[in-house]
Amino acid sequence: MSDLSLTHPGPVGARADAFRARAIQAQTRPSPYGPDLDLTTFSHPAEQQRQRVDALRSLEQQIREAASLAGIDSEEANRAASYFQIDYSSIYERIQRRYQGQLELMTTAEALTSYDWLWDYWWQAVAVDQDKYTAAVEMAQTGGFFLRVFAGQRVKEAIQACLLVQENNISQNVHNVIMIEEGADAQLITGCTLHPRVETGLHIGVTEVFLKKGATLSETMIHNWAEGFHVRPRTGVIVEEGATFVSNYILLRPVRSVQAYPRVFLRGAGARAQFNSIMVGLKESLIDMGTYVELTGQGTRADAISRAVARDRSTMYLRGELVGQHNESRGHLDCRGMLLSEHARMHAIPELLADSAPRSQLSHEAAVGPIAEEAVEYLMTRGLSRDVAISTLVRGFMQIDLPGLPEILTKHIQRVLAATAEHSL
Amino acid sequence: MDTSDILQLDEVSIEVGGRPILHDVSLRIRPGETHVLFGPNGSGKSSLLMAIMGLSRYHMTKGRILFQGQDISHLPVDERARLGVGLMQQRPPSVRGIPLGQLAEVSAQGKNGKRVAELADQLGCSALLARDVNVGFSGGEIKKAELLQLMAQQPALALVDEPDAGVDLDSIAVVGQALACLVKQPSAGAVAPAALIITHTGHILNYLRADVGHVLYGGTLVGEGEGLHLLEEIRKHGYGKCPICRSHIPVQ
Known part of the structure; x- marks a missing residue:
């Protein structure tokens, strides 16, 4: 088994104390983006271990349905492994027999106990003192998973991880670590979702991803929240030489607020990142999403595509920042928003920075606007009614390739998109 | 009124953005007839086609449009399409996320869906079926894509x-032959189909018989004759002094 230790000095205890000290300093630090939340309004009921299950299909139907809306298959068909957390407790971790020896999937608490070297990565892709949300995860972590794919292993079927909130008005503070070792290849579906009785609450998800030389990870995150729920993902990805990170993000349900600005560091030569986001702003949703990529290695490449549809009284911020730090690096942001309501707001904020690398090639295209009347009438000349023409155009607008997805999930997403487009009238 | 007419325009006037474009245009097209519309740039030819289709920018201020005897002046675009009015635009919009094949199936309105692949093969545009409609299409590809939908x-x-x-000349042959096919075959409504075609150069008339030609000038129909003959006269004398036109038109 590979030794993943880095050359960080110092005993584990001292490092843990240092993280704690930095978190204390950041406890009241607001995020520069998104509405500031008062974290004291969310309750922290006494740790209560939810009952573990032997199979996901034995979960109650409402939970299985909520999971399914976030892309999680409780039958575990075509899944290599599954992790399932409810509120603060992991209730299920399983690796299919045919994938034993290829990967590990456990709680981060267990992984920290098992592997001293994990401390070399802990809070290295995301800063513990980034803001009050990362600080809250350090101060009061409530679960999270550790996924490790061993060197050279190509995991053919998707691994799924579900983080579900069942209790009203709690703060679920998870810290996940994903380690894809040299030359390994995996697909991960992360489903973040709510029991239907949950009206309000907070999910803070810290996810630190490490892609070793030549590794590939396709991560698909599907968010399924509620009108009163707040979400603050904090993601950092470190991509080494020749490794590829693909991220698909899908948000098709209302939320009170979600703010995330994942940071990706393309450090190794030839490292690549690709982002595809499909987001629909519904009701009073405030959605503030971005992608930050540093292109440090030679021949690095980043592409970020986002499609956003704003309805009702939603507000959407579409951010992106590419930082070219190597003359042989290339990046492109493609960000389009469609407004379907007089009361919706949409800001597209693409930023490019050539940082001491004048030959770095960075570009962006951003557009926000209503649905094109000319296109609506064009479809009507083919016999489609106005309503069907509009829903067809909305569906088409949100149609982007989502690479690395199992076919079954692609079909599921297409069905949800179709239903969303039809409801958009 | 003769209910056997495919199209009858009675003194139709059209405004675009509050600006009068067409004045008192009257026209009759019978089943199986191909009519050709000539006229200098800006004379209102495209506006006339768009107005017959019912596109919202083209506001009818006067007159009426009858299609197979039914007054369609106030019908929305899609209803006109379902009754059997089809439009091939010169500069159609690009539509992201909708493959041409899908829109062609939609155009078939359930009648002719199986034939889309066959028609695309005939037009030599099978490779376009999976591509988003008109996105990055060349001039010739746009024509073929429009024609595919019309034929469906x-x-x-x-x-x-x-x-x-x-x-290009090769594509004109394909487009011309396909249009000739379109007007020869009975339409979905089992009526001998008719066409109203705008052309500047008349190249398309190498492939199609033009029963009637019209000259539209300054928003008014000023002359009518057999298609090829009218084109010859326009070529010889220009629009300004075309003897078939009602009055000699001052050269712009």
């Missing part, structure tokens, strides 16, 4: 805007 629809009245503009 099998309209009783095809409104065709400059099928021969900006197209």
